Amino acid sequence: MTSADTHRRATGNGGPYSAESALGAHAPTIQRTGRSLPFSDARHLEAHHWLVEEAYVLDAQHYDEWLDLLTDDIHYLMPVRVTTALGAGYDSAPGMAHFDENKYSLSRRVARFQTEHAWTEDPPSRLRHYVANVRTFATDDPAHVVVDSAVLLYRSRGDVREAAVISAGREDLLRRSPEGGWLLARRTILVDDSVLRTQNLAIFL
């Protein structure tokens, strides 16, 4: 497959970004199969429910709880988007990302927020993750589903500073947890801006 093929995304999210990352070797490679599941499908209802619950956890910055929602082999990736000519065959900066994380690096980010010296979130931002356009796909493995969603993050800091808005599409791989419920095993965040309009990404999407 040429790189032009691998990055041609007819509709919305997904794609091979995780497999192409230099830090993605550990990541699960399971991909979607077929068309999206009917909205009445129990797997879709569970996946949608999971995303909404996660959004509340992220809004509240209960990051310890959030880490418990992730598998130990998670790959959490947010490519750097670039403007390229139609037909160029790629839409993200080669070999670069905003986030390209495993469980350890995510755990350090969370640990930092829990110190008393993470100034960028003290006072904390007021966050609202809006999740929409959810669709769920079966995979070859009944223990996994792929879920696409759109996320809009509203981040307000201080009293009069202009709020930051981040719009992104996400492709998630959810894995059934042995204890019941689902865990996030892979997330690709396709942010819709090339140049971010927020002072940093001291948040999660």
Added chain:
Amino acid sequence: MTDQGPVLEDVRRGMIPAHIYNDEEIFRLERERLFSRAWVFVGHESEIPQPGDYVVRRVLEDSFIVARGEDGEVRALFNMCLHRGMQVCRAEMGNASHFRCPYHGWSYRNDGRLVGLPFHKDAYGGEAGFRRKGQTLLPAPSLDTYNGLIFVSMDPDAPPLREYLGDFAFYLDFYTQQSASGIELRGPQRWRVKANWKIGAENFAGDMYHTPQTHTSVVEIGLFREPKAEKRKDGCTYWAGNGGGTTYKLPPGTLEERLRYVGYPDAMIEKMARSWSREQLDVIGRDGFMISAASVFPNMSLVHNWPRVEDSSDEVLPFISIRTWQPVGPDETEVLSWFAVDAEAPEEFKALSYKAYLMCFGSTGMFEQDDVENWVSLTNTAAGSMARRLLLNSRMGLLEDGSNVVPALPPEQFSGPGEAYVGYGEYNQRHLLTRWADHLERPAEKVAQVEVSGVPAASSANGTGRAAEVTA
């Protein structure tokens, strides 16, 4: 425009009128008198390795296509069609043999030459009406490179880059010439922060004093073992030529032991030993200083750090980042932050060094997150009338009579060029802002205009090569 003389005089004695960090008039002067002259970093040759590769980069509002032509040469072409002024390239990067304007279809080769002009004969009467031959997208007034780093100056009479960098080139090699192949750049991450561009440049140039306070959290979580207050003040800051930076003091040991201490594998250390001069090697091996953050006047910065990137190991891994603080307005800056790594480094090192970069700097970096919060806050506070009544003291390292708190390091303790001081000081911030003041007080020169296949003006024998006052 009001006279900024008193402001510049205050800056020169290390007293900083707080409003310079958020002031429309100051920003207008910076645009006219500083960014119209200084060398500005726009990218690296490794970003455009093949003929036809290009990236689009800006110097303030001016967009340039930085392209490698079929002849292998790197050019920076002003991204404006010679006909009606459209951007001829609206992507950020790619590979193209030609750029075609979408408005009327004029097209240019990737070396800038105009080759396609629809209906040249019908519309213009051919060469008799419009001389197509020899027309080219406007090149940047000056372009020069050092170790593959591409700089642009808006001054056609800019001194050669090497001369401009001066002795800072000695230190630039630590970041960009670890082997004969030099570095490769990835990125940049780009984001806009509501902060004045000078703050980041000053911080990277010499602010060792902020490390133990701003970056407490990264030590607490085990990411970085160095920036405890004790350690940071053992390092030195140095200024040489048109740049300066900070260092950490390393534990006793040989050159090899000290480079291993910050995480370099032996294969890379051998190449550094061949690539760097005796004096460069002595800064590390004999004097025990390891370069960390630095800035090149006016708005390019570099950083080299060595965090712990894996749970399973206590070992650290070094990374290098290069960035520009691109001014958008008096209170807004676009940060372009690249990850850089030695092109000959082992692949595994490259991957982990990239991880180290992401954890520490850039849009998600755990060091950088707290820096920007401070700078946004400072910029916001500097906007009002009270900031005009406040002169911030930037004289750390100086006594009231102007003598130094500590003497400069003698050559037998610091083998690098320039002036170096152990401990906290604002020497480099003063160097940076003194150069800034020197530029702001010098009126802008007139610039030559280029006429696109022009005809003589009625009142002038020669219609080309006119000079015009550039005003913002």
